[in-house]
Amino acid sequence: MPASGKTEIRVLALFASPRKTGASSSIHESFLLALGPASIRRAYLYEMEIRPCTACGHCSAISECVFDDDMTPLYAELDEADLLSISMPLYFSGPPGPLKLFIDRTQVLWESARRAKKHREGPVIGNLICTGGARYTDMFLPSITIIRHFFNSIGFDYERSDFLLYPDMEGLTGANIPKKHLIRAGIAGEALGKRLKTAYRGAQ
Numbered sequence: 320m321p322a323s324g325k326t327e328i329r330v331l332a333l334f335a336s337p338r339k340t341g342a343s344s345s346i347h348e349s350f351l352l353a354l355g356p357a358s359i360r361r362a363y364l365y366e367m368e369i370r371p372c373t374a375c376g377h378c379s380a381i382s383e384c385v386f387d388d389d390m391t392p393l394y395a396e397l398d399e400a401d402l403l404s405i406s407m408p409l410y411f412s413g414p415p416g417p418l419k420l421f422i423d424r425t426q427v428l429w430e431s432a433r434r435a436k437k438h439r440e441g442p443v444i445g446n447l448i449c450t451g452g453a454r455y456t457d458m459f460l461p462s463i464t465i466i467r468h469f470f471n472s473i474g475f476d477y478e479r480s481d482f483l484l485y486p487d488m489e490g491l492t493g494a495n496i497p498k499k500h501l502i503r504a505g506i507a508g509e510a511l512g513k514r515l516k517t518a519y520r521g522a523q
């Protein structure tokens with residue numbers, strides 16, 4: 320949990336919809352507000368310039384990426400975060416491009432962990448909020464697989480049952496989204512906030 324000297328729970332919140340007041344972002348805000356006291360860094364991935372990983376191999380020997388772009392400060396944010404909270408709309412059953420760019424660029428962290436043969440100290444938690452316009456069998460499965468792989472690779476714990484998945488969201492935004500969706504996210508946020516606080520105290 321928080322490294323010594325830290326005084327509050329730190330959250331890195333990734334918003335992976337181009338619509339800041341769309342369905343996934345609105346649900347994400349309800350979730351974040353319910354966490355309780357926390358330092359939250361919101362990163363709107365569609366406003367960022369993150370270059371695609373080119374598999375150059377540089378980070379297989381040195382813990383750095385050859386690119387210096389908007390991903391650079393996010394490495395430090397990831398390192399400090401107790402909770403990595405991701406919201407995304409489903410695009411062709413997968414994550415939107417900017418989120419996939421972000422994920423691929425964390426290869427540098429996977430390589431570091433591989434060399435050190437350990438991940439970050441203590442429990443750090445990942446969570447996912449995902450909205451889709453339609454409803455079909457296993458519609459969230461490809462994204463869940465990618466996000467689980469991602470959390471596993473960078474050493475974040477998660478409970479699959481915590482992932483908030485919303486089908487049938489076509490045409491919904493923060494302005495017309497049924498309250499029950501926001502309430503569900505709020506309840507989940509409050510519960511996770513309590514769990515984080517307990518783990519935080521245990522680490523003092």
Ligand SMILES: Cc1cc2nc3c(=O)[nH]c(=O)nc-3n(C[C@H](O)[C@H](O)[C@H](O)COP(=O)(O)O)c2cc1C
Pocket residue numbers: 336337338340341342343344407408409410411412413450451452453454458488489490491492
């Ligand atoms: C490029 C694109 C691809 C999409 N692909 C899917 C899809 O595969 N499955 C689905 O259920 N909805 C799909 N949708 C609909 C969005 O996932 C849905 O409207 C979502 O709720 C939008 O969330 P937002 O308001 O947070 O952006 C797609 C939308 C776009 C623009």
